[in-house]
Amino acid sequence: MDAVNGYYRHLAIIESQDYLEKVNSLVEEYLKVNKKPRVIYGFHPWLDNSKDRMMEFRKKFENFLDIDYSNSEKYLGQSADLVILDAIGDFRPNYIARFVDMTKGGGMAIIYSDDILRGKLYKESLTRDGVVKDLFERRFMELAKRYRGIIFLQGDRLTFTPYSSNETHKPYKKIPKSPKVPMELHELCLSSDQNKVLEESLFITSPGKRVLVVTAARGRGKSASIGLFLSYLMTEEKFGNILVSSPTYYSSQEIFNFVIKGLDALNVKYKLNTSRDGKIMKITTGDSRVKWVSPDLARNGEGDLIVVDEAAAIGMEFLDYILQGWDKVIFVTTVHGYEGSGKAFLKYVDRLKSKVLLKHIKMDYPIRYAKGDPIEKFMFDLFLLDAEPAEVMYNGELKIEDVSQEELFQDNNLLKSVYGILVTAHYRNSPDDLMLLGDMAFQKVVVGYSSEKPVAVCQVVYEGDLTDRQIEDISNGLKNEGHLIPHRLIKYMRAFEFGKLKGWRIMRIAVSPENQGKGIGSRIIEEVIKMAKGVDWVGSSFVADYSVLSFWIKNGFTPVYLSSIKNEELNGYSVIVIRALSEKSKGFVVKLSSLLKDKLLRTSHQVYYNLNPQLIALLLRNTYSERREGEVPDLYANKIKAYIEGKVPYNVIAEAAHFLITKHFLELKANLSIEVEASLVARVLQGKSWYHAGLMLGLSSREVEERVKQGLEVLLKTYS
Numbered sequence: 001m002d003a004v005n006g007y008y009r010h011l012a013i014i015e016s017q018d019y020l021e022k023v024n025s026l027v028e029e030y031l032k033v034n035k036k037p038r039v040i041y042g043f044h045p046w047l048d049n050s051k052d053r054m055m056e057f058r059k060k061f062e063n064f065l066d067i068d069y070s071n072s073e074k075y076l077g078q079s080a081d082l083v084i085l086d087a088i089g090d091f092r093p094n095y096i097a098r099f100v101d102m103t104k105g106g107g108m109a110i111i112y113s114d115d116i117l118r119g120k121l122y123k124e125s126l127t128r129d130g131v132v133k134d135l136f137e138r139r140f141m142e143l144a145k146r147y148r149g150i151i152f153l154q155g156d157r158l159t160f161t162p163y164s165s166n167e168t169h170k171p172y173k174k175i176p177k178s179p180k181v182p183m184e185l186h187e188l189c190l191s192s193d194q195n196k197v198l199e200e201s202l203f204i205t206s207p208g209k210r211v212l213v214v215t216a217a218r219g220r221g222k223s224a225s226i227g228l229f230l231s232y233l234m235t236e237e238k239f240g241n242i243l244v245s246s247p248t249y250y251s252s253q254e255i256f257n258f259v260i261k262g263l264d265a266l267n268v269k270y271k272l273n274t275s276r277d278g279k280i281m282k283i284t285t286g287d288s289r290v291k292w293v294s295p296d297l298a299r300n301g302e303g304d305l306i307v308v309d310e311a312a313a314i315g316m317e318f319l320d321y322i323l324q325g326w327d328k329v330i331f332v333t334t335v336h337g338y339e340g341s342g343k344a345f346l347k348y349v350d351r352l353k354s355k356v357l358l359k360h361i362k363m364d365y366p367i368r369y370a371k372g373d374p375i376e377k378f379m380f381d382l383f384l385l386d387a388e389p390a391e392v393m394y395n396g397e398l399k400i401e402d403v404s405q406e407e408l409f410q411d412n413n414l415l416k417s418v419y420g421i422l423v424t425a426h427y428r429n430s431p432d433d434l435m436l437l438g439d440m441a442f443q444k445v446v447v448g449y450s451s452e453k454p455v456a457v458c459q460v461v462y463e464g465d466l467t468d469r470q471i472e473d474i475s476n477g478l479k480n481e482g483h484l485i486p487h488r489l490i491k492y493m494r495a496f497e498f499g500k501l502k503g504w505r506i507m508r509i510a511v512s513p514e515n516q517g518k519g520i521g522s523r524i525i526e527e528v529i530k531m532a533k534g535v536d537w538v539g540s541s542f543v544a545d546y547s548v549l550s551f552w553i554k555n556g557f558t559p560v561y562l563s564s565i566k567n568e569e570l571n572g573y574s575v576i577v578i579r580a581l582s583e584k585s586k587g588f589v590v591k592l593s594s595l596l597k598d599k600l601l602r603t604s605h606q607v608y609y610n611l612n613p614q615l616i617a618l619l620l621r622n623t624y625s626e627r628r629e630g631e632v633p634d635l636y637a638n639k640i641k642a643y644i645e646g647k648v649p650y651n652v653i654a655e656a657a658h659f660l661i662t663k664h665f666l667e668l669k670a671n672l673s674i675e676v677e678a679s680l681v682a683r684v685l686q687g688k689s690w691y692h693a694g695l696m697l698g699l700s701s702r703e704v705e706e707r708v709k710q711g712l713e714v715l716l717k718t719y720s
């Protein structure tokens with residue numbers, strides 16, 4: 001009852017063989033306080049008996065929504081009084097975080113399991129040869145016993161320290177006296193912070209370049225209030241064309257839901273464009289529209305206003321690009337969230353303040369529950385959501401050590417600052433990564449310290465050394481044994497013997513943002529290579545990105561593989577780089593990288609049409625070649641000359657240009673700048689029009705053509 005008054009939540013964790021009885025009696029207790037709760041139930045429908053369990057629960061409630069864990073991203077905006085998680089077959093951090101988040105103030109989340117440590121799906125993906133650690137779960141249980149508001153039932157042992165409504169503050173709306181934004185919209189707000197956003201966002205409508213930044217922890221209703229504000233703008237003439245972008249569609253979903261709520265409240269008619277799977281992609285009313293576009297398209301999109309949700313997660317480089325192209329920009333972002341990189345983004349905003357007219361609105365009050373909610377605190381500390389790197393400036397002194405996973409999980413401050421580096425540098429970090437760090441054996445964690453504080457971290461996984469049987473299974477597509485690099489090279493490059501070599505995959509490397517570009521990453525790699533005694537290769541696999549790839553190439557790694565399909569979730573193509581440490585592996589590197597070069601030369605116009613041409617050029621420049629092209633035919637040379645002199649158009653000489661560029665990348669005798677090479681790649685190998693090549697390269701059509709001519713001239717001199 002006190003929780004209802006104080007609008008705070010409870011979390012119950014049940015680990016017991018008679019879990020159903022225990023959940024039922026807890027639910028009975030809860031029903032005494034709230035007779036008709038809305039219930040959300042999370043599970044894997046296809047696991048043994050899980051559907052039966054769900055059906056049993058479903059009978060008990062009128063308002064019941066069952067959600068398949070694998071689909072749960074779609075339901076981020078949902079909330080319920082009672083959230084029940086089936087943790088019999090899986091105990092996965094991302095799902096726990098996501099579902100507990102759906103619980104409303106006064107409500108309760110229940111996680112039930114027979115045994116948290118064994119037989120869990122995600123954990124199995126971290127298990128190799130039956131070996132896995134349980135540092136994550138032990139920390140989870142230890143915190144659950146210590147934190148208030150958590151009912152922890154292990155067998156028949158109960159730990160629970162209650163919380164009190166005196167310690168919480170409920171959100172209330174507070175409508176300003178004479179609001180400029182319509183009253184109907186203010187009425188829809190649930191906290192005074194939302195009213196504030198609605199009114200103060202008007203800042204963006206005044207003339208000139210303006211940037212509005214809205215930041216808060218998760219669940220403060222940022223997206224909702226911006227959605228309401230956009231519904232107002234749509235009814236005003238000035239903002240006819242509004243784009244919304246975010247790393248994934250789902251982070252913007254609430255914006256669209258609340259544009260609709262707003263338009264409904266204002267009694268305005270609108271039209272929806274929905275994707276096949278039900279996502280609202282565009283809302284139109286009269287001459288105005290709000291449309292979602294992916295970050296790739298937003299870069300060169302046009303309109304009157306752009307909203308970027310989860311802005312910190314997209315990367316500052318992208319934000320700079322948006323700021324160059326747009327006059328009216330709204331950045332919405334979570335700080336201290338799962339996807340967030342808090343301090344780095346806030347520093348970025350501070351720097352921006354001196355360059356453009358900027359307003360920064362911060363929201364404090366949660367929407368779904370009270371400020372001071374004990375479960376929010378538990379989740380923050382459990383998943384280290386507010387982990388940040390230690391503040392330290394690198395002064396040239398670097399101590400590099402490997403730290404055992406046990407040491408890391410025993411020392412919360414060390415864990416927090418090491419994990420903070422990973423969270424801040426890799427925006428895709430999620431609660432799952434903490435479990436991976438704690439539980440996956442066969443890994444090595446290397447930490448770089450400056451002035452005794454962590455500034456860099458590197459996670460290494462041992463791979464390879466496979467048996468014939470394992471290799472055969474992988475080659476037949478049967479099993480994924482978790483050896484990522486050998487797996488890809490065996491399955492897609494058919495390099496069976498490579499599987500027998502011993503390797504270290506650098507799964508993660510990150511340097512705290514203030515200290516990047518000072519040589520720390522390279523020194524860590526050097527040290528890791530020294531540690532790799534008796535190892536044939538050290539490698540890495542990551543989403544292809546120009547500057548990250550440059551880092552590996554600088555450190556002596558060679559690209560050997562590039563995926564043929566874009567990974568939609570990661571929004572890019574993955575690339576594998578390897579540094580050979582033994583003669584045997586050297587042979588593979590030469591062979592595989594030559595094959596990669598050939599693949600790029602022959603298929604850039606189809607397989608890699610959408611890949612950044614600079615990246616293709618960088619790959620072509622840094623791969624071996626085992627074949628040569630013949631002499632440049634005189635006819636080709638003459639044609640190209642005629643083109644350079646402006647006597648014939650490009651299409652007339654396209655085949656000659658293709659020949660010459662292929663020859664260049666096979667022989668690498670001419671020294672062209674990466675910009676010129678990228679223009680050649682875009683036009684000649686990818687077959688883009690001048691216009692599209694220009695879009696990719698940030699150049700005008702004329703500039704691209706100038707570079708192509710310039711490049712062809714040098715190549716002709718070198719090779720004919």
Ligand SMILES: CC(=O)SCCNC(=O)CCNC(=O)[C@H](O)C(C)(C)COP(=O)(O)OP(=O)(O)OC[C@H]1O[C@@H](n2cnc3c(N)ncnc32)[C@H](O)[C@@H]1OP(=O)(O)O
Nearest residue numbers: 425508509510511516517518519520521522542547550551
């Ligand atoms: C498997 C993986 O984890 S791949 C992903 C790698 N990690 C990340 O992208 C996280 C964010 N970035 C970082 O943490 C670091 O910048 C790292 C790990 C990529 C590189 O470490 P650093 O100490 O910054 O690199 P270091 O100073 O040794 O080398 C500099 C070179 O790396 C490249 N580089 C890549 N990213 C950066 C960056 N953010 N800042 C500066 N240089 C970078 C450049 O080519 C640079 O050479 P240049 O100065 O001639 O342009």
Ligand SMILES: Nc1ncnc2c1ncn2[C@@H]1O[C@H](COP(=O)(O)OP(=O)(O)OP(=O)(O)O)[C@@H](O)[C@H]1O
Nearest residue numbers: 077188189190218219220221222223224254334367
């Ligand atoms: N005014 C409102 N009325 C009803 N529900 C609201 C309101 N504002 C927010 N919500 C609900 O609260 C939840 C959090 O809102 P929203 O997604 O806007 O928060 P956010 O701060 O953007 O959080 P996140 O970081 O999760 O994106 C959502 O489920 C949303 O539907």
